[in-house]
Amino acid sequence: MDPKQLAFHAALSQAASAVEDRLDALLPAAETELAAAMRYATLSGGKRLRAFLTLEIAGMFRAPRVPAERVGAAIECIHAYSLIHDDLPCMDDDDLRRGKPTVHKRWDEATAVLAGDALQTLAFEILTGAQTAQDPAIRIKLIRSLAQAGGVFGMVGGQALDIAAETAVSPLSLDEISALQSLKTGALIRCAAEAGALLSRSDPSPFVAYADALGLAFQVQDDILDVTGDAEAAGKRLRKDDAAGKATFVSILGIDGAKRRASELAEEAISHLSPFGLAAENLRQAARFAIQRTS
Amino acid sequence: MDPKQLAFHAALSQAASAVEDRLDALLPAAETELAAAMRYATLSGGKRLRAFLTLEIAGMFRAPRVPAERVGAAIECIHAYSLIHDDLPCMDDDDLRRGKPTVHKRWDEATAVLAGDALQTLAFEILTGAQTAQDPAIRIKLIRSLAQAGGVFGMVGGQALDIAAETAVSPLSLDEISALQSLKTGALIRCAAEAGALLSRSDPSPFVAYADALGLAFQVQDDILDVTGDAEAAGKRLRKDDAAGKATFVSILGIDGAKRRASELAEEAISHLSPFGLAAENLRQAARFAIQRTS
Numbered sequence: 001m002d003p004k005q006l007a008f009h010a011a012l013s014q015a016a017s018a019v020e021d022r023l024d025a026l027l028p029a030a031e032t033e034l035a036a037a038m039r040y041a042t043l044s045g046g047k048r049l050r051a052f053l054t055l056e057i058a059g060m061f062r063a064p065r066v067p068a069e070r071v072g073a074a075i076e077c078i079h080a081y082s083l084i085h086d087d088l089p090c091m092d093d094d095d096l097r098r099g100k101p102t103v104h105k106r107w108d109e110a111t112a113v114l115a116g117d118a119l120q121t122l123a124f125e126i127l128t129g130a131q132t133a134q135d136p137a138i139r140i141k142l143i144r145s146l147a148q149a150g151g152v153f154g155m156v157g158g159q160a161l162d163i164a165a166e167t168a169v170s171p172l173s174l175d176e177i178s179a180l181q182s183l184k185t186g187a188l189i190r191c192a193a194e195a196g197a198l199l200s201r202s203d204p205s206p207f208v209a210y211a212d213a214l215g216l217a218f219q220v221q222d223d224i225l226d227v228t229g230d231a232e233a234a235g236k237r238l239r240k241d242d243a244a245g246k247a248t249f250v251s252i253l254g255i256d257g258a259k260r261r262a263s264e265l266a267e268e269a270i271s272h273l274s275p276f277g278l279a280a281e282n283l284r285q286a287a288r289f290a291i292q293r294t295s
Numbered sequence: 296m297d298p299k300q301l302a303f304h305a306a307l308s309q310a311a312s313a314v315e316d317r318l319d320a321l322l323p324a325a326e327t328e329l330a331a332a333m334r335y336a337t338l339s340g341g342k343r344l345r346a347f348l349t350l351e352i353a354g355m356f357r358a359p360r361v362p363a364e365r366v367g368a369a370i371e372c373i374h375a376y377s378l379i380h381d382d383l384p385c386m387d388d389d390d391l392r393r394g395k396p397t398v399h400k401r402w403d404e405a406t407a408v409l410a411g412d413a414l415q416t417l418a419f420e421i422l423t424g425a426q427t428a429q430d431p432a433i434r435i436k437l438i439r440s441l442a443q444a445g446g447v448f449g450m451v452g453g454q455a456l457d458i459a460a461e462t463a464v465s466p467l468s469l470d471e472i473s474a475l476q477s478l479k480t481g482a483l484i485r486c487a488a489e490a491g492a493l494l495s496r497s498d499p500s501p502f503v504a505y506a507d508a509l510g511l512a513f514q515v516q517d518d519i520l521d522v523t524g525d526a527e528a529a530g531k532r533l534r535k536d537d538a539a540g541k542a543t544f545v546s547i548l549g550i551d552g553a554k555r556r557a558s559e560l561a562e563e564a565i566s567h568l569s570p571f572g573l574a575a576e577n578l579r580q581a582a583r584f585a586i587q588r589t590s
Contacts, residue, residue: 028447034455035447085412090404109385113408114455117380117415118447124419125442128435136431140423143438147420152323152330152413160329160409 008285015055015072016048018065022073026126037107037115038122042080044098049218050075050192052286057196057207060279067132071142071195074126078150079188081119084112086159092240099235120150133199141198149191158184171247181219182212189215210272210283217265218290223248224258225295233295262291303580310350310367311343313360317368321421332402332410333417337375339393344513345370345487347581352491352502355574362427366437366490369421373445374483376414379407381454387535394530415445428494436493444486453479466542473511481510505567505578512560513585518543519553520590529590557586 001009023042028035051072058068087094087102088109095105104112126132127143148154161180165172172180193211197204223241227250231238241248249258269287273280296304318337323330346367353363382389382397383404390400399407421427422438443449456475460467467475488506492499518536522545526533536543544553564582568575 032447032452032455033459034452038447081412085408088405088408090408110383110458111455113380113383113385114451114458116412117376117445118451120412120415121442121446121451124438125446128439128442136435139435140431143419144423147416147423150412151416151420152327152333156409156413156416157327157329160327160406163405163409164328 004281004285005288008282008289011056011282012047012049012052012286012289015052016046018055018069019048019051019072019076022069023076026070026073026122033107033111034114034118037103037111038119040106041084041103041115042077042119044100046076046079046098048072048076049286050079050189053189053192053207053211053283054196054199056282056286057193057202058199060196060276061200061202063196063200067199068196070126070129070132071199072192074123074132074142074146075188075192075195077119077123077126078146078155081116081123082150082155082159082188084116084119088112091159091163094237096236099232138198138201142195145191145194145198149187154183154187154191155185158182158187166244166246171245171251173247174249174252177247177249177252178216181216185219186212186215189218206272206275210269210287213265213269213272214287214290217262217269217287220249220258220262220265221291221293223250224255224262225293226250227255229295235295259291266291299576299580300583303577303584306351306577307342307344307347307581307584310347311341313350313364314343314346314367314371317364318371321365321368321417328402328406329409329413332398332406333414335401336379336398336410337372337414339395341371341374341393343367343371344581345374345484348484348487348502348506348578349491349494351577351581352488352497353494355491355571356495356497358491358495362494363491365421365424365427366494367487369418369427369437369441370483370487370490372414372418372421373441373450376411376418377445377450377454377483379411379414383407386454386458389532391531394527433493433496437490440486440489440493444482449478449482449486450480453477453482461539461541466540466546468542469544469547472542472544472547476511476514477507480514481507484510484513501567501570505564505582508560508564508567509582509585512557512564512582515544515553515557515560516586516588518545519550519557520588521545522550524590554586561586 027039027042030036030039054072055068084103086092087097088104094102103115124143127139133139158180162184190208190211193207194204197207226238226241229238253261266287270284273283322334322337325331325334349367350363379398381387382392383399389397398410419438422434428434453475457479485503485506488502489499492502521533521536524533548556561582565579568578
């Protein structure tokens with residue numbers, strides 16, 4: 001592997017382990033089934049791409065590490081809550097997530113609803129802490145950014161559109177899928193990048209533009225892997241969209257077209273990083289990783 | 296009716312209508328089914344006791360009205376989200392709420408889960424606004440108070456205990472029910488009172504103690520009305536706990552014992568208001584109302 005790729009993978013796994021430790025300390029002790037379910041859903045691994053973005057961007061401007069890890073942990077709580085609720089029988093009805101039973105299979109639906117609810121609450125509570133940012137005005141900006149990313153004009157709104165698409169008469173167009181994914185998965189990725197800029201008092205706009213393109217590239221690659229990947233490596237059920245007759249980037253563009261689109265999006269993401277020279281190398285590698293990964 | 300009672304009822308309905316207007320403006324326009332469901336669940340009336348407490352306590356100290364209405368609206372969003380999720384088939388499985396179909400009956404379960412999720416997010420977003428409090432440090436305190444009231448050591452934790460109690464081998468004791476209700480319904484009532492004090496920079500402790508006793512008195516009366524009331528006036532299914540073999544204040548204390556307990560709790564609530572003289576008269580009446588109401 002190229003030294004730049006190695007450095008990126010080191011940074012990604014270092015961010016993942018730092019945020020995992022932070023989450024371990026911030027989550028309630030597993031003294032109740034509810035708390036155990038919250039820990040199970042949040043500490044079960046994953047790439048921690050969102051937390052990586054926050055830490056990496058904060059780190060580029062030498063912002064302190066602990067606040068960035070706390071913000072990364074809060075964003076991962078929101079991500080984990082959304083996965084628990086999305087996996088419910090009334091939503092995507094998934095039994096497996098990262099190779100393990102989903103929360104409602106391991107416990108029950110009531111516990112899954114409540115664990116998701118409590119993880120959302122915990123995310124906002126984490127952001128109120130003085131250790132997240134000494135200046136309360138910065139904490140308010142972080143909370144506002146996360147609330148806007150998570151709400152009806154962000155992640156939850158996108159999930160509602162996605163569910164509506166399943167029963168729609170005609171499949172979505174390319175623009176409609178892009179708009180849907182920009183809400184469903186893009187909003188939180190964008191928030192993670194913006195948070196890194198807020199913590200380091202740098203201009204968020206290039207990072208938000210980078211994260212927009214990165215999030216979409218990631219999603220196009222997800223659609224490609226859903227068709228070409230194997231379920232064991234993915235740790236979840238694949239080819240579900242095709243079975244449900246749902247439009248995806250692949251169903252509209254074909255495999256080769258989707259690969260080209262992913263590549264364009266990664267290049268677009270990278271183009272927003274030109275002001276930052278060598279300091280942005282890990283973010284450039286993240287954009288390449290988004291479209292080269294196999295799981 | 297006694298003039299003091301009249302003044303209280305005027306303040307209660309004025310608070311309800313002010314917070315309803317505020318919610319109407321803060322909720323997203325009903326342009327999607329998700330937004331329509333959020334509006335339906337949040338604007339469907341109710342006593343607005345929580346918002347009343349915030350407005351009344353802020354008003355006692357002449358704190359400005361708009362911030363208190365916004366905080367009341369945020370707390371009512373959390374209350375509404377908790378009712379949507381509690382009504383789900385996997386939780387209490389209720390078809391009616393305030394005489395109308397519950398969200399998952401009127402729409403579907405996916406919409407109910409997402410509308411609840413988005414209402415929780417909206418509550419925190421409302422609190423970040425500069426109109427909620429000019430000083431960001433006060434906004435942070437309000438957000439922290441709401442997050443602690445809503446989370447695993449508050450409302451959601453209480454709901455999890457309540458669901459666990461349904462399948463427990465032995466019914467709960469009086470202390471256990473009191474502890475459960477102090478989380479499930481008490482935490483948010485306490486938060487509403489604390490928020491009024493935070494907005495007016497007054498000492499929260501007497502109001503928190505008042506709200507603790509008031510919340511419990513309210514719950515004891517709910518258990519009494521569940522046995523003696525009629526479903527039409529209540530707008531929901533009654534005598535469910537009895538059918539499920541669940542312990543309540545009435546099943547443990549009997550009707551007369553529960554009435555005595557409610558009365559003691561109302562007196563205890565009132566006792567915490569002695570420093571405030573005439574200014575606290577509406578809060579005193581609220582405690583009497585909690586145990587005299589018939590629906």
